[in-house]
Amino acid sequence: xxxxxxxxxxxxxxxxxxxxxxxxxxxxxxxxxxxxxxxxxxxxxxxxxxxxxxxxxxxxxxxxxxxxxxxxxxxxxxxxxxxxxxxxxxxxxxxxxxxxxxxxxxxx
Numbered sequence: 001x002x003x004x005x006x007x008x009x010x011x012x013x014x015x016x017x018x019x020x021x022x023x024x025x026x027x028x029x030x031x032x033x034x035x036x037x038x039x040x041x042x043x044x045x046x047x048x049x050x051x052x053x054x055x056x057x058x059x060x061x062x063x064x065x066x067x068x069x070x071x072x073x074x075x076x077x078x079x080x081x082x083x084x085x086x087x088x089x090x091x092x093x094x095x096x097x098x099x100x101x102x103x104x105x106x107x108x
Contacts, residue, residue: 007036008046016055023047 001009011030015022024043031038 003036004038004042007031007034007038008042010034012046012050012055016050016059022050022055 008027008031011027011034012022014030015026020026024047027043027046028038028040031043
């Protein structure tokens, strides 16, 4: 990760920690105050990426199913994730049952 990318990430975290809306202007002000040169496109990209999102909530739920919902598109994605988890668990059970249905096992 380059220094410019780190500066943008840190600026985003600073704004989120202070419960301030993440805008391109605010990101630019923080990065300039730090004395880091960043291409202007990054300010807009990060501002749009986190527009309307609670960064603190995203950080607290990293790796959990709840974190996927806001990023992936809301409750429909969460329901889809739960359905996928159930579908993944189901084939493993079916494989065990299919051996019994054939009338033989691994050590017969």
